[in-house]
Amino acid sequence: MPLKGQKIGLLGGGAMGEAIITGLLRAGLVAPPAISVSDINTKRLEYLSQKLGVRTAADNGAVVKDAGIVVIAVKPHAVTSLLQEIAPAVRPEQIFISIAAGIPTKLIESYLDGPVPVVRVMPNMPCLVGEGASAVSAGEFAGKESIQKAMAIFAAAGKAVEAPETLLDCVTGLSGSGPAYMYMVLEGLIDGAVRLGLPRGEATVLITQTMLGAAKMLLETGEHPGKLKDMVTTPGGTTAAGLFVLEEGALKALLIKAVDAAARRSSELSG
């Protein structure tokens, strides 16, 4: 129980902040009174306090003073002014976890006086439904315990893996942008079925469940995706006919290029 007895503070109670809190509470890792949230939007604070029973404060510094683990969950453009504001309240035994896209741990460390553990996390949108995919990276002063705590927080909202910070642009291009790739694939397959006469609603149920099922089989069997693909491809059969069309269109090469383009863009934006 890496989070037992911990007080967790969230700076920013927007979409991601709410998803993180929901994951923690649903997994029973901490109780609502152990969580405090600050946000400049007082309506969000009222909402979070009523819906999730967490403590709220308008003052970021008050949340930092109260917490052992502090999650920075504001938009990237708000991070530097936030760090200036909270710096006087920071203690070296705290752990800072930032989910702000493109903000390096070095920048955060530079605002916090002394060797404070900073962990950077790249989550993705399905955290909002408890099926997120997050990569967790240690900053210079973050040890094993800080990583374990961050992994526990994000595993409660889906799955979490550890990755060096140098690979976070790649993670952004893979799982950060990944939901959009999946939606495009789903939309195309649904359109294909609608074209042949299947109603959109039924086509959506069938193919979204197919994507979930295929993903679950890959995770649970640990097999190479090529092997699972071969298992459903009868020689001379229907799947082989469909796969040939995808090969002709160079689908795999396109996907490789998409991850590359998104990772490059992530690197340019974090500059």
Ligand SMILES: NC(=O)c1ccc[n+]([C@@H]2O[C@H](COP(=O)([O-])OP(=O)(O)OC[C@H]3O[C@@H](n4cnc5c(N)ncnc54)[C@H](OP(=O)(O)O)[C@@H]3O)[C@@H](O)[C@H]2O)c1
């Ligand atoms: N959403 C995703 O799918 C996703 C995926 C990966 C990473 N992230 C990262 O997660 C972070 C949060 O994203 P989000 O989607 O949760 O954004 P969001 O819904 O806009 O939430 C941010 C919240 O912080 C508040 N805020 C702004 N400045 C503040 C300050 N100085 N002090 C306290 N609160 C402040 C905002 O209030 P106002 O609305 O009034 O400004 C808002 O309620 C971002 O850095 C983003 O890069 C998000």
